[in-house]
Amino acid sequence: MPLRLDSRDAGFAAAFSALVDARREADEDVSRDVTAILKRVRAEGDAALADYTQRFDRHDLEASGWSVTAAERRAALDGLSTELRDALELAAARIAAYHEKQRPQDSDGTDSAGVRLGARWSAVDAAGLYVPGGRAAYPSSLLMNVIPARVAGVERIAMVTPTPGGEMNPLVLAAAEIAGIGEVWRVGGAQAVAALAYGTEKIRPVDVIVGPGNAWVAEAKRQLYGVVGIDMVAGPSEIVVVADGRNDPDWTAADLLSQSEHDPTSQSILFTDDAAFADAVATAVERKLPKLTTRETATTSWNANGAIILVEDLVSAMPFVDRLAPEHLELAVDDPDALFALVRHAGSVFLGRMTPEAVGDYVAGPNHVLPTGRRARFSSGLSVLDFMKRTSFLALDQRAIDAIGPAAVALAKAEGLPAHAASVALRLK
Amino acid sequence: MPLRLDSRDAGFAAAFSALVDARREADEDVSRDVTAILKRVRAEGDAALADYTQRFDRHDLEASGWSVTAAERRAALDGLSTELRDALELAAARIAAYHEKQRPQDSDGTDSAGVRLGARWSAVDAAGLYVPGGRAAYPSSLLMNVIPARVAGVERIAMVTPTPGGEMNPLVLAAAEIAGIGEVWRVGGAQAVAALAYGTEKIRPVDVIVGPGNAWVAEAKRQLYGVVGIDMVAGPSEIVVVADGRNDPDWTAADLLSQSEHDPTSQSILFTDDAAFADAVATAVERKLPKLTTRETATTSWNANGAIILVEDLVSAMPFVDRLAPEHLELAVDDPDALFALVRHAGSVFLGRMTPEAVGDYVAGPNHVLPTGRRARFSSGLSVLDFMKRTSFLALDQRAIDAIGPAAVALAKAEGLPAHAASVALRLK
Numbered sequence: 097m098p099l100r101l102d103s104r105d106a107g108f109a110a111a112f113s114a115l116v117d118a119r120r121e122a123d124e125d126v127s128r129d130v131t132a133i134l135k136r137v138r139a140e141g142d143a144a145l146a147d148y149t150q151r152f153d154r155h156d157l158e159a160s161g162w163s164v165t166a167a168e169r170r171a172a173l174d175g176l177s178t179e180l181r182d183a184l185e186l187a188a189a190r191i192a193a194y195h196e197k198q199r200p201q202d203s204d205g206t207d208s209a210g211v212r213l214g215a216r217w218s219a220v221d222a223a224g225l226y227v228p229g230g231r232a233a234y235p236s237s238l239l240m241n242v243i244p245a246r247v248a249g250v251e252r253i254a255m256v257t258p259t260p261g262g263e264m265n266p267l268v269l270a271a272a273e274i275a276g277i278g279e280v281w282r283v284g285g286a287q288a289v290a291a292l293a294y295g296t297e298k299i300r301p302v303d304v305i306v307g308p309g310n311a312w313v314a315e316a317k318r319q320l321y322g323v324v325g326i327d328m329v330a331g332p333s334e335i336v337v338v339a340d341g342r343n344d345p346d347w348t349a350a351d352l353l354s355q356s357e358h359d360p361t362s363q364s365i366l367f368t369d370d371a372a373f374a375d376a377v378a379t380a381v382e383r384k385l386p387k388l389t390t391r392e393t394a395t396t397s398w399n400a401n402g403a404i405i406l407v408e409d410l411v412s413a414m415p416f417v418d419r420l421a422p423e424h425l426e427l428a429v430d431d432p433d434a435l436f437a438l439v440r441h442a443g444s445v446f447l448g449r450m451t452p453e454a455v456g457d458y459v460a461g462p463n464h465v466l467p468t469g470r471r472a473r474f475s476s477g478l479s480v481l482d483f484m485k486r487t488s489f490l491a492l493d494q495r496a497i498d499a500i501g502p503a504a505v506a507l508a509k510a511e512g513l514p515a516h517a518a519s520v521a522l523r524l525k
Numbered sequence: 526m527p528l529r530l531d532s533r534d535a536g537f538a539a540a541f542s543a544l545v546d547a548r549r550e551a552d553e554d555v556s557r558d559v560t561a562i563l564k565r566v567r568a569e570g571d572a573a574l575a576d577y578t579q580r581f582d583r584h585d586l587e588a589s590g591w592s593v594t595a596a597e598r599r600a601a602l603d604g605l606s607t608e609l610r611d612a613l614e615l616a617a618a619r620i621a622a623y624h625e626k627q628r629p630q631d632s633d634g635t636d637s638a639g640v641r642l643g644a645r646w647s648a649v650d651a652a653g654l655y656v657p658g659g660r661a662a663y664p665s666s667l668l669m670n671v672i673p674a675r676v677a678g679v680e681r682i683a684m685v686t687p688t689p690g691g692e693m694n695p696l697v698l699a700a701a702e703i704a705g706i707g708e709v710w711r712v713g714g715a716q717a718v719a720a721l722a723y724g725t726e727k728i729r730p731v732d733v734i735v736g737p738g739n740a741w742v743a744e745a746k747r748q749l750y751g752v753v754g755i756d757m758v759a760g761p762s763e764i765v766v767v768a769d770g771r772n773d774p775d776w777t778a779a780d781l782l783s784q785s786e787h788d789p790t791s792q793s794i795l796f797t798d799d800a801a802f803a804d805a806v807a808t809a810v811e812r813k814l815p816k817l818t819t820r821e822t823a824t825t826s827w828n829a830n831g832a833i834i835l836v837e838d839l840v841s842a843m844p845f846v847d848r849l850a851p852e853h854l855e856l857a858v859d860d861p862d863a864l865f866a867l868v869r870h871a872g873s874v875f876l877g878r879m880t881p882e883a884v885g886d887y888v889a890g891p892n893h894v895l896p897t898g899r900r901a902r903f904s905s906g907l908s909v910l911d912f913m914k915r916t917s918f919l920a921l922d923q924r925a926i927d928a929i930g931p932a933a934v935a936l937a938k939a940e941g942l943p944a945h946a947a948s949v950a951l952r953l954k
Contacts, residue, residue: 180939183932197632213890220903234940303903322758325903329751347951353944388943447920450952454945458933461642462917474649474732474754476915486905488891491876503612504887510609511663514817515782516883522776
């Protein structure tokens, strides 16, 4: 059974705080293992990759091929049904259109002191994409991770993915081909992340590594943050649905379950001001659960992490939503903008009754790689900016340095840095 | 003696690669200590802070006061000379003006399918600022770290700083007052970073932590990345000067030394196409070094990490500059824009002969918190964006979901996620 809370109950504040603070992230102690793997790949390169791949993925890279050939990728694309190919291409086009608007503007101007000031954005040279093997290998995730890099203008994109026994998901391979990925390496795990960061004989290093993975992959990215850029520290997925009583309980139940079916650690929370609707949604969820092919995951997740919270009115729910800082937030009311104006922290918001979160997972355009675990308090979904960097610049002439230089000299002296002071003072008239 | 290289020499490629790959960052193994400190502060809060402060900073927080009072801060400001106060206020105003232009634009629009799409930016609720004690406590750094947060609209800024024996740099305190910092806590080290991230009884948690610190502070930030946002993984500072023979060797020497005097691990590199100028700069550096009050640091840094590299022409130097991806890059030529157009990776660029890097350290406006250690390949200087996050949003109506929903249903089914498919399919007409 999911948690049921009522904001008017005496114990609500404590119970809600416990919900906010509940840690759904596994405390797997993989840190030491990952450190050792990174160190070995850095020192031994391809030999370490081949050995780890044999050990963890049970295939011989020399026999199966280190990378997927262009012919294999082409074949995967040709094997797609027209319906799926059209769907992937619609998704790719819409994601690209949304992300095009994120391209930052350069600036360059001269101020009243005669100082020329500006900023210039440029893409990183190369990006690495981790794609998990097995259940969590989603073509939609591949598009969401790669398209922002392409829009940014990244010239080289290298994908790594474990292929246990040599096998690979053809749908993912087709998506890679649609996204125009030029390199697909059959390596996974922390060792693949290390190869992307440090480079090996075969795999050239990249500048930014993105993409989801298991605890080892996530820890490898965390440890390599600073050697390369990474997308984010990701945790279990979550949705908060804020809905009044005039929604169809079946729709709301489906929306909650679309999160629960992802992973046993996923979380789905409903806030409503209508007790009868709350009961109807709970009943609809119970009715739907056994019919899902994902019922095992969804049932575990819903019972362990689900919650239905009754509030006096939906406006009063918004501060609670902010404390959760959810990855996904649906506002299923007639005037969602009024509630949205009260939201400070959320990864992505789905406005109105006709905007289920799943449409955003696939084809709407905004990125579905979003901050989880309350990280929307300080971080944003994946964007074009994650694949770009900004170079600031400055140009002074005699008038400009005479205008602002003396203040720099005074501060440098006060900070005890005489060469700083001299480098400015020498140029003053 | 600094390294001397000539790009026409046979061994150049290998020698330059060694320079690029040289690790100047100390491999201090502080990771385990920091993990223990973070864990204890998280569990014990203020009691752990008091104990660590007694042990490392040798003062009793109950006796000296946990935080600096408003009266103490006001007194520090009143104690400033007019010259320094004017200089700090000019710096603050110019930094604010530059960073105002970084405020991102929200977007909101409806596309041809009838899908409303947008993004809304908002500031984090609270930012924490680490300010080192002792030699590296610079009022200019304080302004550079805090002003972007203020421009972003961050409501609460909490500063932590070690005050060994209870003492604090009055210039830093005055800068804190000018920057309008509301909380100044007398705690430092990894324990202060932990307090900002997790919160204690006295110190409320923040969302983003910025500011320079020693190896313990840097490791604490690295370990807490994901619990909070952090500015960056920082390493030793560096400058690359690209100069033709028509510069004054004294000016160039001062510019190189302004980096060398920061820290023994700092690096200063000159690229020039004029052998006589290279010699003249080397001579000027040797002549200036003994006169600096910072001579000990500057001499160590220049001899250990300095380099003078002779190239055939300055255009051919730019790919080498890109491999270094320097924090600071001076282009001391008549037409710096022509060279700047060839640069892909640099934190901040100083154009022309009258733009010494030190003017950017203090009063020009762009941020001096910049990526070091080749991280300009993938990261940017501190900006307003580091204190903001973006919420994407989406709204569909019947027409819009009928247009793009079927593709989402197809992809959800192909990915084996039936509740995703149902949540969209239920709404289709």
